[in-house]
Amino acid sequence: xxxxxxxxxxxxxxxxxxxxxxxxxxxxxxxxxxxxxxxxxxxxxxxxxxxxxxxxxxxxxxxxxxxxxxxxxxxxxxxxxxxxxxxxxxxxxxxxxxxxxxxxxxxxxxxxxxxxxxxxxxxxxxxxxxxxxxxxxxxxxxxxxxxxxxxxxxxxxxxxxxxxxxxxxxxxxxxxxxxxxxxxxxxxxxxxxxxxxxxxxxxxxxxxxxxxxxxxxxxxxxxxxxxxxxxxxxxxxxxxxxxxxxxxxxxxxxxxxxxxxxxxxxxxxxxxxxxxxxxxxxxxxxxxxxxxxxxxxxxxxxxxxxxxxxxxxxxxxxxxxxxxxxxxxxxxxxxxxxxxxxxxxxxxxxxxxxxxxxxxxxxxxxxxxxxxxxxxxxxxxxxxxxxxxxxxxxxxxxxxxxxxxxxxxxxxxxxxxxxxxxxxxxxxxxxxxxxxxxxxxxxxxxxxxx
Amino acid sequence: xxxxxxxxxxxxxxxxxxxxxxxxxxxxxxxxxxxxxxxxxxxxxxxxxxxxxxxxxxxxxxxxxxxxxxxxxxxxxxxxxxxxxxxxxxxxxxxxxxxxxxxxxxxxxxxxxxxxxxxxxxxxxxxxxxxxxxxxxxxxxxxxxxxxxxxxxxxxxxxxxxxxxxxxxxxxxxxxxxxxxxxxxxxxxxxxxxxxxxxxxxxxxxxxxxxxxxxxxxxxxxxxxxxxxxxxxxxxxxxxxxxxxxxxxxxxxxxxxxxxxxxxxxxxxxxxxxxxxxxxxxxxxxxxxxxxxxxxxxxxxxxxxxxxxxxxxxxxxxxxxxxxxxxxxxxxxxxxxxxxxxxxxxxxxxxxxxxxxxxxxxxxxxxxxxxxxxxxxxxxxxxxxxxxxxxxxxxxxxxxxxxxxxxxxxxxxxxxxxxxxxxxxxxxxxxxxxx
Numbered sequence: 005x006x007x008x009x010x011x012x013x014x015x016x017x018x019x020x021x022x023x024x025x026x027x028x029x030x031x032x033x034x035x036x037x038x039x040x041x042x043x044x045x046x047x048x049x050x051x052x053x054x055x056x057x058x059x060x061x062x063x064x065x066x067x068x069x070x071x072x073x074x075x076x077x078x079x080x081x082x083x084x085x086x087x088x089x090x091x092x093x094x095x096x097x098x099x100x101x102x103x104x105x106x107x108x109x110x111x112x113x114x115x116x117x118x119x120x121x122x123x124x125x126x127x128x129x130x131x132x133x134x135x136x137x138x139x140x141x142x143x144x145x146x147x148x149x150x151x152x153x154x155x156x157x158x159x160x161x162x163x164x165x166x167x168x169x170x171x172x173x174x175x176x177x178x179x180x181x182x183x184x185x186x187x188x189x190x191x192x193x194x195x196x197x198x199x200x201x202x203x204x205x206x207x208x209x210x211x212x213x214x215x216x217x218x219x220x221x222x223x224x225x226x227x228x229x230x231x232x233x234x235x236x237x238x239x240x241x242x243x244x245x246x247x248x249x250x251x252x253x254x255x256x257x258x259x260x261x262x263x264x265x266x267x268x269x270x271x272x273x274x275x276x277x278x279x280x281x282x283x284x285x286x287x288x289x290x291x292x293x294x295x296x297x298x299x300x301x302x303x304x305x306x307x308x309x310x311x312x313x314x315x316x317x318x319x320x321x322x323x324x325x326x327x328x329x330x331x332x333x334x335x336x337x338x339x340x341x342x343x344x345x346x347x348x349x350x351x352x353x354x355x356x357x358x359x360x361x362x363x364x365x366x367x368x369x370x371x372x373x374x375x376x377x378x379x380x381x382x383x384x385x386x387x388x389x390x391x392x393x394x395x396x397x398x399x400x401x402x403x404x405x406x407x408x409x410x411x412x413x414x415x416x417x418x419x420x421x422x423x424x425x426x427x428x429x430x431x432x433x434x435x436x437x438x439x440x441x442x443x444x445x446x447x448x449x450x451x452x453x454x
Numbered sequence: 455x456x457x458x459x460x461x462x463x464x465x466x467x468x469x470x471x472x473x474x475x476x477x478x479x480x481x482x483x484x485x486x487x488x489x490x491x492x493x494x495x496x497x498x499x500x501x502x503x504x505x506x507x508x509x510x511x512x513x514x515x516x517x518x519x520x521x522x523x524x525x526x527x528x529x530x531x532x533x534x535x536x537x538x539x540x541x542x543x544x545x546x547x548x549x550x551x552x553x554x555x556x557x558x559x560x561x562x563x564x565x566x567x568x569x570x571x572x573x574x575x576x577x578x579x580x581x582x583x584x585x586x587x588x589x590x591x592x593x594x595x596x597x598x599x600x601x602x603x604x605x606x607x608x609x610x611x612x613x614x615x616x617x618x619x620x621x622x623x624x625x626x627x628x629x630x631x632x633x634x635x636x637x638x639x640x641x642x643x644x645x646x647x648x649x650x651x652x653x654x655x656x657x658x659x660x661x662x663x664x665x666x667x668x669x670x671x672x673x674x675x676x677x678x679x680x681x682x683x684x685x686x687x688x689x690x691x692x693x694x695x696x697x698x699x700x701x702x703x704x705x706x707x708x709x710x711x712x713x714x715x716x717x718x719x720x721x722x723x724x725x726x727x728x729x730x731x732x733x734x735x736x737x738x739x740x741x742x743x744x745x746x747x748x749x750x751x752x753x754x755x756x757x758x759x760x761x762x763x764x765x766x767x768x769x770x771x772x773x774x775x776x777x778x779x780x781x782x783x784x785x786x787x788x789x790x791x792x793x794x795x796x797x798x799x800x801x802x803x804x805x806x807x808x809x810x811x812x813x814x815x816x817x818x819x820x821x822x823x824x825x826x827x828x829x830x831x832x833x834x835x836x837x838x839x840x841x842x843x844x845x846x847x848x849x850x851x852x853x854x855x856x857x858x859x860x861x862x863x864x865x866x867x868x869x870x871x872x873x874x875x876x877x878x879x880x881x882x883x884x885x886x887x888x889x
Contacts, residue, residue: 116763123768283883284887288887301791302555304553307553310874312873316881332757345853394805394806397806416765417766419764432640432762433733434761
């Protein structure tokens with residue numbers, strides 16, 4: 005029985021991949037390049053997973069899959085700078101510092117959430133560690149190549165390394181309140197960073213000393229290898245981008261001061277609900293801000309926030325993105341971006357940048373994706389109407405030139421992982437109050453207390 | 455010298471404004487007679503009218519192509535703008551919830567499984583920061599309801615203007631029932647199938663027991679006919695159910711999974727109650743059965759995940775349309791607290807995914823008004839109805855549209871909220887970077 009289901013699934017997948025993988029021609033759409041304006045009645049030619057040409061009346065070799073986009077809107081694949089899709093584990097909530105941990109060790113390519121994100125035009129996401137620890141684990145930038153079974157094929161090869169930091173209530177609650185260790189306050193959170201970075205500097209100095217010593221002394225003893233310290237050292241060297249869960253203005257300012265003191269300049273704040281209060285400081289530092297369109301009041305540290313956050317940040321020159329942090333919200337980031345037109349009157353290009361080129365910059369992948377430009381990866385979303393309209397319906401989503409979502413041809417059931425023991429799939433009512441960034445924490449910490 | 459005076463003037467103004475900011479929640483509403491002229495008027499029930507809408511004594515005094523402006527009326531030129539009836543959200547926690555993670559600011563879930571006597575209206579905080587945040591998006595009226603347990607309390611309809619719950623109350627109440635559920639709350643609900651079944655059976659027994667007692671209480675109470683010595687021992691829960699078993703007020707039955715909907719259909723038929731179904735996430739699976747039972751539905755949020763991993767990705771988007779097409783009377787809700795302002799966007803998604811703009815607009819105006827028996831008061835722009843309305847520069851469901859004017863109960867409400875105030879303060883912050 006199981007093998008029949010598997011065979012059926014393979015059949016579905018086989019029929020759904022084009023013959024010449026990664027090559028196609030999109031004809032006659034309104035092309036929203038995001039970085040180079042809007043082009044009417046324009047074609048996009050894709051070959052070997054890359055955008056080869058953008059222009060009028062393009063032709064392609066015979067047999068090339070052609071998509072008629074007449075009356076439709078073609079935009080860069082949407083990028084979510086904050087997600088927990090495709091992860092089997094989110095929080096290693098056992099220490100205020102867990103820099104050695106990497107969510108890339110727990111990737112799940114079978115998560116149907118990836119497909120649902122594709123159905124909202126999202127082609128890449130930043131699969132993040134949770135916010136239980138001041139210094140959490142390393143994250144993974146993935147491409148939504150739904151249909152692959154090998155976790156490695158989800159990774160966006162060559163994307164810079166990133167790590168999750170967290171400020172405020174979550175690390176204070178988990179460690180201060182939950183485990184009675186520092187940090188219990190925002191003062192403690194600062195000290196966790198300063199201690200960790202200082203220890204890493206000592207570790208780096210010991211390594212450097214050893215490197216010098218061993219030139220003259222073949223018997224020099226290397227310092228003990230420590231993956232946590234290796235990771236922190238890589239942050240100090242500028243090899244890892246910090247993505248920091250944050251809410252309040254004071255704590256945002258604090259982390260920028262810490263980073264300045266340690267010479268760290270690759271920094272993007274996540275959530276950052278009060279980012280608008282320190283927008284000039286964020287712009288001056290060159291820090292990114294990845295925000296919700298309108299989420300607020302779900303906890304005290306977001307009570308004094310505003311839906312105008314993204315607009316204020318953008319207008320103050322901060323590289324701003326809109327993220328989901330949520331498997332539901334990720335499906336309509338185009339709509340979330342549109343809300344910045346209600347709340348702050350951003351232009352179409354400014355609003356679209358929030359979900360394309362700006363998150364690409366924050367993840368260090370803007371050379372590869374985030375806009376429709378010749379030479380970039382063919383990550384493309386096609387909509388029935390302008391994607392900032394509430395009436396827009398995603399039609400096709402293309403990753404590296406492969407159609408991964410197709411509203412006309414996909415069956416209803418797109419699971420890759422079917423439990424043969426389950427007659428009727430379970431019904432989920434989605435009534436739980438979930439803080440996605442805290443996923444797994446309370447089971448881990450307070451198991452048996454309920 | 456001139457500049458010094460100017461500076462003093464600006465400082466004084468700034469001082470006054472900052473004082474105002476500290477002292478006020480939002481700018482004051484004003485009342486009187488208003489003439490909204492040169493407008494496109496989307497009446498919802500009588501098509502589109504080009505002309506004037508007169509507001510007087512809190513009501514819509516008149517609508518027409520060429521109306522004289524009453525003397526003393528404040529004229530508001532609405533050239534190029536459109537007037538819509540205030541949007542109605544059929545299910546929220548607005549006013550009952552202030553800060554999500556701070557339990558002492560959350561007033562929607564009292565202790566006890568069956569507490570229909572708990573009045574949501576009692577705990578509505580008229581000064582909740584979320585109320586102005588909501589109404590500036592055109593939502594003028596909401597159901598605010600308790601949740602949790604089998605029978606968490608009594609929901610109320612409120613208009614989003616007033617300084618006491620009584621001032622906000624909109625003449626509709628319903629007792630909330632959470633129909634026993636066979637579904638999981640979410641992916642972290644890791645109870646075994648057996649545990650879920652046990653919980654469901656226990657909840658159904660509780661619900662039936664309470665109703666058995668309520669009918670008994672009703673029979674004794676009726677027989678006593680006010681004679682004190684014959685009255686049953688006072689029982690607040692059962693007393694709160696008297697108007698329900700007497701069909702004076704409806705029950706709002708929250709039910710979502712297909713088989714639970716079918717079970718609830720049998721249950722309500724047996725009990726003979728005035729019923730509104732809410733939630734109804736899997737309504738599309740059993741839409742014909744709901745239509746045949748002629749039970750109205752309040753569904754939403756539209757922007758949600760499908761209930762099953764195997765379901766098409768857009769099932770929640772298309773659910774309202776599927777119900778409507780089957781002949782069910784469907785209204786929408788956000789089921790939210792601080793983000794009830796997203797109601798028009800939920801309607802927009804329902805419209806895009808099969809319902810169409812016209813029906814989606816009805817699903818947040820006249821249809822909920824009809825479901826609540828208030829269609830003589832709200833839900834459309836008609837002479838004599840309460841002046842709950844808003845004026846826009848475009849389609850109210852489109853995010854880029856701006857709301858230009860807002861009236862609730864005939865009051866002209868400044869478009870002001872904490873979110874807007876923070877924007878005004880921080881867009882171009884002073885001091886900026888250097889100080």
